[in-house]
Amino acid sequence: MKVSKVAKTSANRIFRLCMAGGSLNESLMRSAIQKLVSSKPRDYQAILVTLKRLVRLEMERKQVTVESAAPLDLEERNRAADYVVAQYGKDLTFSYKVTPELLGGLRIQVGNDVLDGSVQGRINRLAKAF
Numbered sequence: 001m002k003v004s005k006v007a008k009t010s011a012n013r014i015f016r017l018c019m020a021g022g023s024l025n026e027s028l029m030r031s032a033i034q035k036l037v038s039s040k041p042r043d044y045q046a047i048l049v050t051l052k053r054l055v056r057l058e059m060e061r062k063q064v065t066v067e068s069a070a071p072l073d074l075e076e077r078n079r080a081a082d083y084v085v086a087q088y089g090k091d092l093t094f095s096y097k098v099t100p101e102l103l104g105g106l107r108i109q110v111g112n113d114v115l116d117g118s119v120q121g122r123i124n125r126l127a128k129a130f
Contacts, residue, residue, distance in 0.1 A: 003050055007043040011050035023091045024058050061111040064094045069102040069118070084110060 014036070018028040033051065036044055066072070066080050081094055088110050099107070103119035 003046040004043055007046035008050055010041075010043075011047045011054060014047070015051060015054045022089065023062075024055065029055065062092050063111065064088075064092050065097060065109045066094060067097045067099045067102060067107040067109075067118075069098070069100055069104050071098055072096060080106060080108065084108060 014032050018025050018032055020028065029051075033048070036047060041047075064081075064084055066077070066084075068076075072080070077094075077096060081092075084092060084094075092110070101120055103123075105118035105121070106115075107118045107121065108115040
């Protein structure tokens with residue numbers, strides 16, 4: 001679906017109005033979508049598509065994946081979570097994976113950012129240097 005510039009601008013404005021304190025306010029977004037659907041302005045479907053994309057991107061930005069070579073105990077998980085919260089702020093959703101290919105260390109992915117402190121990552125960087 002081709003989205004017009006006016007629809008993108010409207011969706012961005014609605015999205016910014018639904019942000020409260022740096023995070024998305026779900027109740028504001030729901031009420032904005034209900035008003036949009038009930039009034040059905042011109043290009044409202046394109047506005048909804050753009051809003052859906054913006055919300056999806058915001059949710060992905062708050063998703064954290066912590067990969068380790070061995071299972072992490074509670075203290076190690078808390079230490080990794082504290083580090084990420086200090087860097088990226090609150091309201092993050094954490095998931096933990098065991099990836100034996102890492103050999104050791106951690107690989108933390110926050111949205112599109114990857115913090116690679118694994119042994120396998122260091123070996124790969126060293127191999128690229130040669």
